[in-house]
Amino acid sequence: MTSATQLPPAVTGRPMTGPPPEVQLVMLTHGKRVSQVVYAVAALGVADQLTGAEPRPVPELAELTGTRAEPLYRLLRAAAAIGVLTEHPDRSFGLTPVGAALAADAPNSQRDMVLLNGDPALWRPYGDILHTLRTGEPAFEHVFGTSFFEYLRRSPETAATFDGAMSSIGRWTSLLLAAQADFSGFSSIVDVGGGQGSFLATVLSRTPGATGVLVDQEEVLAGAPGVLAAAGVAERVRLQPGDFFTEVPGGADAYLLKAVLHDWDDEAALRILRAVRAALGDAAERPQARLFVGEQVVGDPNSWDPAKLLDLDMMLRFGGRERTLTEWRDLLAAAGYQLVPPSGATSGWVLLEARPVP
Numbered sequence: 001m002t003s004a005t006q007l008p009p010a011v012t013g014r015p016m017t018g019p020p021p022e023v024q025l026v027m028l029t030h031g032k033r034v035s036q037v038v039y040a041v042a043a044l045g046v047a048d049q050l051t052g053a054e055p056r057p058v059p060e061l062a063e064l065t066g067t068r069a070e071p072l073y074r075l076l077r078a079a080a081a082i083g084v085l086t087e088h089p090d091r092s093f094g095l096t097p098v099g100a101a102l103a104a105d106a107p108n109s110q111r112d113m114v115l116l117n118g119d120p121a122l123w124r125p126y127g128d129i130l131h132t133l134r135t136g137e138p139a140f141e142h143v144f145g146t147s148f149f150e151y152l153r154r155s156p157e158t159a160a161t162f163d164g165a166m167s168s169i170g171r172w173t174s175l176l177l178a179a180q181a182d183f184s185g186f187s188s189i190v191d192v193g194g195g196q197g198s199f200l201a202t203v204l205s206r207t208p209g210a211t212g213v214l215v216d217q218e219e220v221l222a223g224a225p226g227v228l229a230a231a232g233v234a235e236r237v238r239l240q241p242g243d244f245f246t247e248v249p250g251g252a253d254a255y256l257l258k259a260v261l262h263d264w265d266d267e268a269a270l271r272i273l274r275a276v277r278a279a280l281g282d283a284a285e286r287p288q289a290r291l292f293v294g295e296q297v298v299g300d301p302n303s304w305d306p307a308k309l310l311d312l313d314m315m316l317r318f319g320g321r322e323r324t325l326t327e328w329r330d331l332l333a334a335a336g337y338q339l340v341p342p343s344g345a346t347s348g349w350v351l352l353e354a355r356p357v358p
């Protein structure tokens with residue numbers, strides 16, 4: 001027989017401040033459903049069909065998205081249950097402000113990021129998380145038999161989704177990070193692993209006299225001219241395809257590494273930092289030269305912190321990691337830099353300034 005203490009609070013009448021703990025626990029396992037619902041709504045372009053329009057009935061949305069009405073209804077109903085769409089009594093659907101950000105043309109569009117998070121390259125390693133926990137190896141390589149960046153080279157569609165998501169998230173993180181430093185004293189700036197150039201473009205827009213070099217893999221740089229032209233800085237930027245473990249162009253005043261080092265374990269991150277350190281040259285001769293590292297710094301224990309979740313992506317995908325401020329200081333010191341103590345926030349997106357030391 002069940003004792004009163006084993007009964008859930010809803011039955012015993014004890015005060016409840018939210019769902020009972022066991023319900024909260026099971027709710028935490030809905031992540032795969034929630035994220036795939038949002039992914040499918042994005043991949044089908046449902047939000048694009050609903051932007052600026054009256055709510056549309058399911059058969060019409062099915063026609064527009066090339067799907068079958070019955071399973072589509074069930075998807076959209078679930079999307080309405082999690083606040084992405086609104087369901088009307090006639091089974092027509094409209095957008096909520098949250099769902100509006102799924103449209104490709106929305107000014108705050110997160111479509112590329114949602115498509116990336118729903119791509120098998122991102123979620124399948126989670127199905128193999130115990131492999132990483134038991135071996136310390138990235139689950140990605142166990143699942144796909146190759147490294148993430150090699151996989152991107154072989155899968156142009158996922159590569160385009162990845163680059164699009166990096167550019168899209170890069171737009172606001174670039175603004176956030178660029179505002180944390182004064183670049184006016186620098187006349188030449190190299191963005192190492194700069195993707196399609198969104199951060200370099202933001203920094204150069206704020207530094208009218210400076211020129212830039214964008215270093216990344218050749219196939220990624222192919223997408224850079226449009227990003228740089230849109231920011232009006234294309235004529236000030238040289239594109240340099242290359243491998244940042246071995247070929248960082250020397251002699252610039254400032255080097256940027258944004259969202260690069262978290263992809264790598266400490267050993268590989270040190271190799272990148274040392275390649276940049278060599279490019280920075282003699283610290284005694286060029287005391288003003290700087291490295292700026294833009295990353296999400298992990299916050300205090302128990303705090304809600306997206307970096308603690310993204311850290312798992314890094315661990316499973318690359319063997320990389322998000323780092324605390326102390327870990328950043330130690331890593332930079334090991335590669336020949338001194339971290340300038342941040343004057344602002346020490347968690348979340350932080351632009352760390354590092355001074356090369358002899």
Ligand SMILES: C[S@@+](CC[C@H](N)C(=O)[O-])C[C@H]1O[C@@H](n2cnc3c(N)ncnc32)[C@H](O)[C@@H]1O
Binds near residue numbers: 195196215260
């Ligand atoms: C997470 S993305 C960050 C891109 C950009 N800094 C940003 O914040 O949007 C990491 C970048 O590192 C580049 N990358 C990876 N391996 C590289 C290598 N060996 N040499 C140069 N770039 C590389 C990738 O192509 C990608 O653009």
